[in-house]
Amino acid sequence: MSNSPLVPTVRRRQLGKALRGLRNTAGLTLDGAAETMGWKGPKLSKIENATQSLRPAELAGLLTVYGVSDPEVSTALDSLAKDAGKRGWWQTYGGVLSPAYADYISLETDAESIRIYSPGLIPGLLQSAAYARETIAAIAMTRTPEEVTALAEVRQARQAVLSRTGRPPLELWAIIPEAVLHQRFAVRPAIMREQLQRLLDAAELPNVTIQVMPLEATLHPGTIGGFNLIGFPGPLPDVVQLENLLGSSYVEDADGVKLHAAAFERIQAAALPPEDSLALIARMEEGTRK
Known part of the structure; x- marks a missing residue:
């Protein structure tokens, strides 16, 4: 080296x-x-x-x-x-991935678990292809259509960690506000129906847990923003990813990670239980068919 x-x-x-x-x-x-x-x-x-x-x-x-x-x-x-300079399948998309995003994907690939509170969007690991493309196009304002397509492909490829073989698949626990499930796409109204079904399909995996934060939920720490709590096997320390329009930042000190883990527990407690969450998603998916 x-x-x-x-x-x-x-x-x-x-x-x-x-x-x-x-x-x-x-x-x-x-x-x-x-x-x-x-x-x-x-x-x-x-x-x-x-x-x-x-x-x-x-x-x-x-x-x-x-x-x-x-x-x-x-x-x-x-x-x-x-693995400090690990290269993987995502290097194929090096022309559109920022170093920070590539760094995150490599962490996601090695992670044992990820706990997500996503206040504005369906988490990337649970997005349908159409939902991914439409949301990337809306958020990545400086990207060309070709770059949007490539980024949507990356988002779909990342989902392989949920069904990987050779080592246990990623344990994913995602909490999604109910308001996110009411999003509509004027040009392609069927996108949300497909997305809701994608959530139901993903929840059938034993390593995926989904909760919905109801509209009438009490106040909780997630009201100030979302985060990803990334857990690693063995003695490696967990990290927290924070994301905004300017990119990603990480919380890596033990006290900061511990604070976010405690916050996630409170968010879990405020959300609907997994069974009730899936029942709500199923009712909403059925409602989109009318």
């Missing part, structure tokens, strides 16, 4: 944060750990700050220095180091 400065992706920040924590637990300073490794200059500082890559042999050496013997921790960090 190159030792030149790198873009600090979420993966690299996770790895750097984990290594910093292990170093502190071992009671070593930056200079002390670097000297033990035979490194000169700010190399370890750059690794911990996510601006330099780390070879597997170097990671193994660091873990030995830090006294790490837990194979689960070693395996997780080794995977994180190897």
